[in-house]
Amino acid sequence: MPIWVFILASVIKSAVVLVVLLTAVAYTVWLERKVVGHMQNRWGPTRVGPFGLLQPAADGLKFLFKEDLTPPHVYKPLYIAAPLIAVIFALTSISVVPFGNSVVFGPFTVPQFLPFHVAMMPFHWGGAVIGPYLIPLQITDVNTGMLLILGVTSIGVYGVALAGWSSNNKYSLLGGLRASAQMVSYEISLGLSLVGVLIMAGSFSLRTIVESQGGHFWGFIPRWNIFTGQFVGFFCYLMAAYAETNRIPFDLPEAETELVAGYHTEYSAMKFAMFFMAEYANMITVACLATLLFFGGWNGPLFGPRILQAVLPVFWFAAKIFGFLFLYIWVRGTLPRFRYDQLMSFGWKFLLPLSIANLIATAIAVAW
Amino acid sequence: MLSVHLILFLAFGVVCVAGAINLLVQTHPINSALSLIVVMAALAGEYLLLGAEFVAAVQVIVYAGAIMVLFVFTIMLLNAGVEERTKGSRVAVLFGIPGMLLGSVLVAWVFLRHSGTEAVAVGALPGAPKTIGPLLFHEFLLPFEITSILILIAIMGAVVLASKPPTAPPRKVD
Numbered sequence: 001m002p003i004w005v006f007i008l009a010s011v012i013k014s015a016v017v018l019v020v021l022l023t024a025v026a027y028t029v030w031l032e033r034k035v036v037g038h039m040q041n042r043w044g045p046t047r048v049g050p051f052g053l054l055q056p057a058a059d060g061l062k063f064l065f066k067e068d069l070t071p072p073h074v075y076k077p078l079y080i081a082a083p084l085i086a087v088i089f090a091l092t093s094i095s096v097v098p099f100g101n102s103v104v105f106g107p108f109t110v111p112q113f114l115p116f117h118v119a120m121m122p123f124h125w126g127g128a129v130i131g132p133y134l135i136p137l138q139i140t141d142v143n144t145g146m147l148l149i150l151g152v153t154s155i156g157v158y159g160v161a162l163a164g165w166s167s168n169n170k171y172s173l174l175g176g177l178r179a180s181a182q183m184v185s186y187e188i189s190l191g192l193s194l195v196g197v198l199i200m201a202g203s204f205s206l207r208t209i210v211e212s213q214g215g216h217f218w219g220f221i222p223r224w225n226i227f228t229g230q231f232v233g234f235f236c237y238l239m240a241a242y243a244e245t246n247r248i249p250f251d252l253p254e255a256e257t258e259l260v261a262g263y264h265t266e267y268s269a270m271k272f273a274m275f276f277m278a279e280y281a282n283m284i285t286v287a288c289l290a291t292l293l294f295f296g297g298w299n300g301p302l303f304g305p306r307i308l309q310a311v312l313p314v315f316w317f318a319a320k321i322f323g324f325l326f327l328y329i330w331v332r333g334t335l336p337r338f339r340y341d342q343l344m345s346f347g348w349k350f351l352l353p354l355s356i357a358n359l360i361a362t363a364i365a366v367a368w
Numbered sequence: 369m370l371s372v373h374l375i376l377f378l379a380f381g382v383v384c385v386a387g388a389i390n391l392l393v394q395t396h397p398i399n400s401a402l403s404l405i406v407v408m409a410a411l412a413g414e415y416l417l418l419g420a421e422f423v424a425a426v427q428v429i430v431y432a433g434a435i436m437v438l439f440v441f442t443i444m445l446l447n448a449g450v451e452e453r454t455k456g457s458r459v460a461v462l463f464g465i466p467g468m469l470l471g472s473v474l475v476a477w478v479f480l481r482h483s484g485t486e487a488v489a490v491g492a493l494p495g496a497p498k499t500i501g502p503l504l505f506h507e508f509l510l511p512f513e514i515t516s517i518l519i520l521i522a523i524m525g526a527v528v529l530a531s532k533p534p535t536a537p538p539r540k541v542d
Contacts, residue, residue: 078398144497147425151412154433158405161437165398165444173444180441184434191429204497 026056086159175262210297420495
């Protein structure tokens with residue numbers, strides 16, 4: 001593949017993925033308000049557009065035009081950097097997530113009438129043949145993709161911790177402290193719950209892990225990791241993921257009843273919106289990871305004409321992620337919040353031993 | 369000719385050294401801790417460019433992620449203020465900087481001349497997880513296990529230090 005095709009493909013893929021991710025973030029907020037509204041016998045947003053569908057755009061505009069207030073006596077460099085750290089690392093981890101098989105680009109012939117004279121391109125006239133190139137549907141496939149996501153998530157903690165510290169507010173500080181303690185504690189269970197899957201697939205590459213889950217048992221049960229003995233690992237992952245993303249029932253860092261709004265109490269306008277975006281982007285990343293590792297990624301029934309078969313894998317992937325996001329919202333509408341000591345003892349005394357037991361059992365089963 | 373990898377390697381090196389110097393210059397502990405995170409992340413970049421992908425990822429997850437979060441956590445919890453500059457610290461600066469320079473030059477010289485190893489070319493280290501795994505669990509199994517026992521001892525020590533002494537009953541405030 002010539003370098004210009006690679007660069008062009010990478011730029012296009014990055015732009016598309018980023019736009020889709022940010023739109024998904026905006027509409028996850030809408031979905032959450034709508035679904036929780038219906039669960040609580042309310043309507044949710046209805047006024048802006050049909051079914052309130054333009055509500056995210058209205059919210060975004062409102063955030064942009066709000067006064068960007070900086071309280072006195074905050075530690076300004078970190079106060080400004082914290083939301084940036086949170087949102088940048090939340091968006092980075094999507095770069096190794098594969099969302100479908102590879103697509104074949106070309107071969108097609110450049111029409112004769114196109115006056116191509118771009119210096120980077122290896123042809124200067126029409127009639128040249130481009131392709132065929134195999135382009136994976138993923139921004140980049142690194143062979144330690146799994147570790148990269150874990151590393152990026154672990155750096156993302158700083159956004160929350162530093163926001164709490166630099167705000168010069170007791171509630172914010174408590175929120176930041178809770179967040180960092182909680183995330184460090186649950187990261188261990190999160191990592192260990194994934195090792196079972198890694199052992200079964202024998203690779204850190206997310207693409208290889210998904211490809212190892214193709215096929216069926218007895219022709220109809222898909223060979224996803226959740227059906228091949230990793231359901232305990234999935235349970236551990238799900239619990240740890242709720243804690244990592246600070247969602248109910250583990251949203252102690254922003255517990256309204258105790259801490260006003262936790263670590264982002266002092267933030268307003270777009271800085272607040274950045275924390276919001278980071279939280280929802282993290283939710284989507286965690287849902288992507290659950291889909292890729294335990295639910296077979298883009299594997300699903302393929303049927304119909306060729307063009308439909310090309311689109312279906314991406315559709316299955318998106319549908320599974322939607323399922324996870326719905327589960328998140330459902331849990332939020334159902335469960336109350338844990339106490340902090342319950343959170344810690346659940347993480348260390350129950351989840352960690354369980355994930356270690358799962359790891360040992362998987363290792364024995366694979367070695368058998 | 370400078371390849372892209374070499375340019376990146378040098379850039380990460382500059383970031384790493386700048387972060388380390390900033391760590392020493394800053395007076396507020398949280399700024400120093402954040403500089404240390406930058407150093408750790410830049411080191412991970414260096415490892416990655418050398419070809420040690422697994423070590424790079426672990427460097428980010430363990431050092432930049434977990435350990436430094438605990439550093440920052442402690443600083444936040446204790447609400448540590450700006451560092452005090454005493455006469456002793458001035459003396460330390462006066463003798464410490466030349467001493468450090470001399471020491472690092474000496475160590476570099478010994479490594480380059482007398483260790484019998486060579487400098488690694490960019491991207492030449494066999495550091496993929498598939499090569500690291502057998503090394504850790506076959507050839508270096510004993511050191512690996514001994515290290516884990518060492519860490520276990522440290523964990524037990526931390527538990528003993530953190531747990532309340534069993535002799536003191538909880539006092540009731542009336």
